[in-house]
Amino acid sequence: MLSEQQVLIVGGGHVGLSFALLLAHHGIASTLLEKNSYPTISPNDDQTRSHYLDSRNTALSRRTVQIYEEIGLWSELQSHACRIDAVQISEQGSFGRAQLNKEDEQVESFGQVMENAWLGRKLLLAAQEESLITIIDNANVTAVEQQKAGVTLRFNYYDTDEHEQELQASLLVACDGRDSTIRPLLNIGTTTYDYKQTAIVGVVQTDKPHEHVAIERFSPAGPLAVLPLTDPEGDGNDDYQKGYRRSVVWVCPTGEETQYLEDDAHFLQTLQKAFGQRAGTFVAAGRRGAYPLTRVLAKQQVDGRCVIMGNAAHTLHPVAGQGFNLCMRDAHVLAQMISAQVLKGADIGDPTLLKRYEKSRQTDQKRVIRFCDAVVHGFTHPNPAIKLARNVALIAFDKLPNIKPLIANYAMGLKS
Numbered sequence: 236m237l238s239e240q241q242v243l244i245v246g247g248g249h250v251g252l253s254f255a256l257l258l259a260h261h262g263i264a265s266t267l268l269e270k271n272s273y274p275t276i277s278p279n280d281d282q283t284r285s286h287y288l289d290s291r292n293t294a295l296s297r298r299t300v301q302i303y304e305e306i307g308l309w310s311e312l313q314s315h316a317c318r319i320d321a322v323q324i325s326e327q328g329s330f331g332r333a334q335l336n337k338e339d340e341q342v343e344s345f346g347q348v349m350e351n352a353w354l355g356r357k358l359l360l361a362a363q364e365e366s367l368i369t370i371i372d373n374a375n376v377t378a379v380e381q382q383k384a385g386v387t388l389r390f391n392y393y394d395t396d397e398h399e400q401e402l403q404a405s406l407l408v409a410c411d412g413r414d415s416t417i418r419p420l421l422n423i424g425t426t427t428y429d430y431k432q433t434a435i436v437g438v439v440q441t442d443k444p445h446e447h448v449a450i451e452r453f454s455p456a457g458p459l460a461v462l463p464l465t466d467p468e469g470d471g472n473d474d475y476q477k478g479y480r481r482s483v484v485w486v487c488p489t490g491e492e493t494q495y496l497e498d499d500a501h502f503l504q505t506l507q508k509a510f511g512q513r514a515g516t517f518v519a520a521g522r523r524g525a526y527p528l529t530r531v532l533a534k535q536q537v538d539g540r541c542v543i544m545g546n547a548a549h550t551l552h553p554v555a556g557q558g559f560n561l562c563m564r565d566a567h568v569l570a571q572m573i574s575a576q577v578l579k580g581a582d583i584g585d586p587t588l589l590k591r592y593e594k595s596r597q598t599d600q601k602r603v604i605r606f607c608d609a610v611v612h613g614f615t616h617p618n619p620a621i622k623l624a625r626n627v628a629l630i631a632f633d634k635l636p637n638i639k640p641l642i643a644n645y646a647m648g649l650k651s
């Protein structure tokens with residue numbers, strides 16, 4: 236049985252683990268339930284890395300990096316982070332082009348690209364080493380009940396015949412992903428939109444070093460992002476240290492993905508055609524994964540003493556690399572509000588406080604959702620007049636002095 240001022244977190248992905256660590260930073264205890272079993276990892280085993288061309292990656296905004304700095308985790312993470320010094324935006328078959336440079340915007344970088352495996356491993360290790368965090372994996376949540384003074388969660392274990400167990404806390408935060416179990420248990424519905432697009436994600440090698448430039452390119456098939464990556468060390472390939480490794484997110488109409496997944500040569504040729512020589516020649520590709528893209532928005536993010544967070548609250552199109560970064564800003568704000576309650580000796584699951592949290596996040600969330608959709612729909616519209624308008628907009632964006640810092644701040648997650 237937990238004490239009243241504890242938090243239950245359901246879902247131990249990157250958002251659930253980060254939220255637990257944010258709470259611990261404020262001295263607040265939490266119990267995190269994850270349905271899968273976590274691998275056993277040792278703090279000394281830093282060799283566990285993805286293969287050179289085999290990883291999924293996330294672009295972390297400047298704000299997300301600041302949050303990890305604040306909780307003392309960035310020093311652990313940064314060895315596998317690749318800085319983004321410039322962002323190029325262009326469209327296949329068009330003359331418009333825009334570029335953001337860190338020197339012009341007077342920033343250290345626009346963000347950092349990190350392997351998901353590395354981020355997950357470091358978050359899990361930090362959570363396992365933190366005495367304020369209790370981790371229960373293999374957990375099958377069966378019921379959530381709310382009372383006036385607390386919330387009760389029932390679960391059993393997937394891998395044993397043990398009887399159902401019960402946990403109580405002041406507050407429950409569901410970070411259990413797009414297909415959340417907690418959302419329906421709380422009778423919270425969703426609005427969904429099928430983009431009818433699939434993201435193909437992989438790592439490629441080019442014959443030209445990336446020089447820390449991220450490239451966003453729009454093609455008739457869909458948007459394409461190519462991001463710089465760090466070089467894994469220690470496996471004897473000299474090319475690894477030269478910055479030829481890049482992460483690719485290639486979006487195509489759903490149904491067309493098989494050809495890009497199975498045939499390396501065809502995938503590389505298609506990238507080359509869409510990109511020209513901007514990134515040099517694409518010479519090798521690793522295993523690709525496919526992610527059908529649907530926007531899922533919870534109709535409400537707070538119910539009584541329960542908060543819906545992360546992809547469970549808003550699953551977005553990955554075109555602008557905003558999803559996880561938005562979740563981190565949500566998590567940071569909620570952790571701060573809970574901490575202020577603790578300092579006042581007040582109830583951390585107070586439904587009025589949680590409603591205030593929900594309201595405070597609306598502007599940022601709506602802006603990011605609108606931005607992602609505008610990019611997806613605006614840049615894939617085939618109408619020639621709209622295409623011309625896009626070109627003019629890209630040129631204007633590149634030339635007008637006041638727009639760039641604004642957009643750069645949005646992309647870095649520094650304005651909400």
Ligand SMILES: Cc1cc2nc3c(=O)[nH]c(=O)nc-3n(C[C@H](O)[C@H](O)[C@H](O)COP(=O)(O)OP(=O)(O)OC[C@H]3O[C@@H](n4cnc5c(N)ncnc54)[C@H](O)[C@@H]3O)c2cc1C
Pocket residue numbers: 245246247248249250251268269270271292293294295374375376410411412413414415416417434436484526544545546547553555556557558559560561562
């Ligand atoms: C192709 C692609 C590229 C992306 N690139 C970027 C990017 O560059 N930058 C960016 O900011 N965002 C990016 N995103 C978005 C980002 O990946 C997500 O926002 C982020 O992973 C959400 O994390 P989460 O922890 O909320 O959800 P998830 O990663 O889905 O984690 C949910 C966790 O909950 C667990 N779980 C589920 N159900 C239960 C249950 N009933 N009980 C207990 N546990 C449960 C799951 O096992 C899992 O561990 C990208 C997304 C895609 C698809």
